[in-house]
Amino acid sequence: MKPEPHAQRDPGTPSKRPSAAGKYAITQQAFDKLLVSLASDRNEAGAQFEVIRTKLVRFFEWRSVVAPDEYADETLDRVARRIDEGQEIKNLRGYIYGVARMVLKEEIREREREFVPIDEIGDRIPEEPPAPIEPEAREVCFDRCLDKLAPESRSLILDYYQEERRAKIELRQQLADRLRIPPNALRIRAHRIRTILEKCIINCLQSAER
Amino acid sequence: MKRFLLGLSSEEEKTLLEERFFADDAQFDEIEILEDELIDRYVRDELPAEDRVHFERRIANSSSLRERVEFAKLFKKKVAAAKVNVVEQPAPVLVATKPARGGWMQSVFGTAFFPPQVAFASSLIILMVGSVVLILFWMNLRSQSNRIFAQLNAAEQQKHAVEQRMADQKSRTEQLATDLQQARDQQAAQQELIDELRSQNQNTSPRLSTTAFLSLIGGASRGGGKGNELTIGPQVRRARLSLRVDEGDYPTYRVTVKTPEGNVVQQQQGLKPRHNTLTLQVPTTKLSPGDYIVNVEGITSSQTVEPAAAYSFRLNKNPKN
Numbered sequence: 244m245k246p247e248p249h250a251q252r253d254p255g256t257p258s259k260r261p262s263a264a265g266k267y268a269i270t271q272q273a274f275d276k277l278l279v280s281l282a283s284d285r286n287e288a289g290a291q292f293e294v295i296r297t298k299l300v301r302f303f304e305w306r307s308v309v310a311p312d313e314y315a316d317e318t319l320d321r322v323a324r325r326i327d328e329g330q331e332i333k334n335l336r337g338y339i340y341g342v343a344r345m346v347l348k349e350e351i352r353e354r355e356r357e358f359v360p361i362d363e364i365g366d367r368i369p370e371e372p373p374a375p376i377e378p379e380a381r382e383v384c385f386d387r388c389l390d391k392l393a394p395e396s397r398s399l400i401l402d403y404y405q406e407e408r409r410a411k412i413e414l415r416q417q418l419a420d421r422l423r424i425p426p427n428a429l430r431i432r433a434h435r436i437r438t439i440l441e442k443c444i445i446n447c448l449q450s451a452e453r
Numbered sequence: 454m455k456r457f458l459l460g461l462s463s464e465e466e467k468t469l470l471e472e473r474f475f476a477d478d479a480q481f482d483e484i485e486i487l488e489d490e491l492i493d494r495y496v497r498d499e500l501p502a503e504d505r506v507h508f509e510r511r512i513a514n515s516s517s518l519r520e521r522v523e524f525a526k527l528f529k530k531k532v533a534a535a536k537v538n539v540v541e542q543p544a545p546v547l548v549a550t551k552p553a554r555g556g557w558m559q560s561v562f563g564t565a566f567f568p569p570q571v572a573f574a575s576s577l578i579i580l581m582v583g584s585v586v587l588i589l590f591w592m593n594l595r596s597q598s599n600r601i602f603a604q605l606n607a608a609e610q611q612k613h614a615v616e617q618r619m620a621d622q623k624s625r626t627e628q629l630a631t632d633l634q635q636a637r638d639q640q641a642a643q644q645e646l647i648d649e650l651r652s653q654n655q656n657t658s659p660r661l662s663t664t665a666f667l668s669l670i671g672g673a674s675r676g677g678g679k680g681n682e683l684t685i686g687p688q689v690r691r692a693r694l695s696l697r698v699d700e701g702d703y704p705t706y707r708v709t710v711k712t713p714e715g716n717v718v719q720q721q722q723g724l725k726p727r728h729n730t731l732t733l734q735v736p737t738t739k740l741s742p743g744d745y746i747v748n749v750e751g752i753t754s755s756q757t758v759e760p761a762a763a764y765s766f767r768l769n770k771n772p773k774n
Contacts, residue, residue, distance in 0.1 A: 298481055300517075302471060305457070307514050340475040385527050401535040404493070404528065434486045441524050 269320045273327035277319070280326055280335055295319070295339060302343055308350055318343045384447035388440050396436045403433040458488050459507040489525075492518075496525045663688055665737075668695040669747060669764035684769040689737055692768070696731040696749055698761060703751030706761065708733050710747050718745065722752070742770050 278288040281295070299318050303311035321342050325332070332338045389397055399422075405414050419429045456462050457470050474481040494500050495508055512518050667683045683692060696708065708731060709720040718739050724731045731749065744767050751761040 294478060294481075298475060301481075301485070302475075304515055304517050306467075307460075307511075309516075311517065336475050337472075340472060381523065381527060385524075385531060389531070401532055404532045430486060431482055434482065434489060437489060437528075438485070440528075441521065444524060445520065 269323050270327070273323040276326045277323040280332070292319075295336070299339070299343055302340075303347065303350075306347055308347065314346055314350060315343075318346050321346070380448060380451055381444070384444045384451065385440075387447060388443035391443060392436065392440065396439075400433055400436045400440065403429070404437075454484055454487050455491070455504075458484070458491055458511075459504055460511050461507060492521055492525045493529070496522065496529055663690045664734075665689045665692045666695070667692060667766060669697065669766065681764075681766040682769060683766055684771050685737060686771050686773065692735045692737060692740060694733045694735065694747065694766075696733065696747065696762070696764065698726050698729060698731055698749065702761065703759070704754060705752045706731055707750045707752060707758065708747065709750070710735055710745055713744050713746060740768050742768055744768075 278285065278292060281291040282288040296315055296319060299315035300311045303314045308314050318339065322335075322339050325342075392400070399418065402414060402418055405411050415426060415429060419426045422429065422432075424432070454470070457467065462470070470484070474484055491500070491508065495505065500508060512522060665683055665685045669681075685692065694710075698706065704725070705722070706724045706726070707720065707722045708724060710718045710733070712718065719733070719735050721733055724733070733747075744765060747764040747766070748760070749762040749764070751759050753759065
């Protein structure tokens, strides 16, 4: 798998974001070592990195963490630091999960420390909610990203997500037959294209904001 | 997984699932796909009310999820607008050219012109070759059909045999079940009898003898009571009298029990002594309280009757036991 071009973080370079504790900034050397420990081939390592980062983001998201991306990067930075320090890790994925759980615990403690009872809020100004995205902008980005997809991917995703229940099942079976793949493989393929489309739209909206 | 995605899992369940999806990419894909489906169902208003409430709580806490919901709404709109092209996908066109002048012959033999004789001969050859091919094809089909028919027959026979075996098995099973039931019924009846006997035993204990014994020797008597007296309770059904005689006097004896008034209560002939003792049983229904005389007579081998001994005893009845 080639690293996703619209990923929020380029797997070839370390995060520029300082760590949450502010004590450690990941070096290029530590980051390279992390990639090497994922796979000997650089491209494969990039793909692995992308998968693990996505898992971390989703882990923090499912644990109701407000900025899951930042905590995912914080986790990866800590793991890279340990590898750079010479720590021998046998089960890297299990180790990453362990570090993620520690980061989550710290985040929960931080959240609890910052908790303010309602009668103590007083005249505090609440944080401004993010500005709503114009529906037109979203639609423009959607069309643009859909156009960027390969024609067969575009056709597949539009056919796969047809709505009518009965027809949907038949259509999916026809699609699977046409592509000569089992229905579950089609399901995964459609999901991957959908994820690419989603990420593309997020990037498009972010660049439109700037 | 649905519980996990709705934020309803326990900490243990969450940890277990997280460990699994960190180790296994397929597992992670599965959760993500399920979440896509959950979002789509939410957008289409297909979620049950309770699930919807939980899911909306998650949406409220996650900007990323809100973004994905927005995407799903727009996606739904775009997909609805898009034309379904699965069935309309054009099939690959193998021959897209219009038939040229000269028809199929020209397309087969090229653009050169052939005289009618050559064309006729060629057609004849093609027809013959085609016929041979068709005959061969038909023969092959027939052979295949015969083979399939034979296989079907064999399969049918096998099916019958299996059905027969199953029917036999079923019948045996039913027979066994019936036998088992009968055995159980018998066992239950026996158990019932045992219980009844136990209950009777408990009611009649301590156990009392239904036979009273009295030994009479040479005119005197020794019995269960005092001297020549025999006292019996209501449970006693018979009185057993042991009469002492001298061995070898007579081969058989006749014993008569009677009242002092001469009424015969019981008489028995042909009694043989065992260990110098004759034994006589008298039902208590024949005996009233009072005195009795027991005459013992010896019967010789010539069937002559001779007086051998006489005894007396007194019978008392105790109404309690």
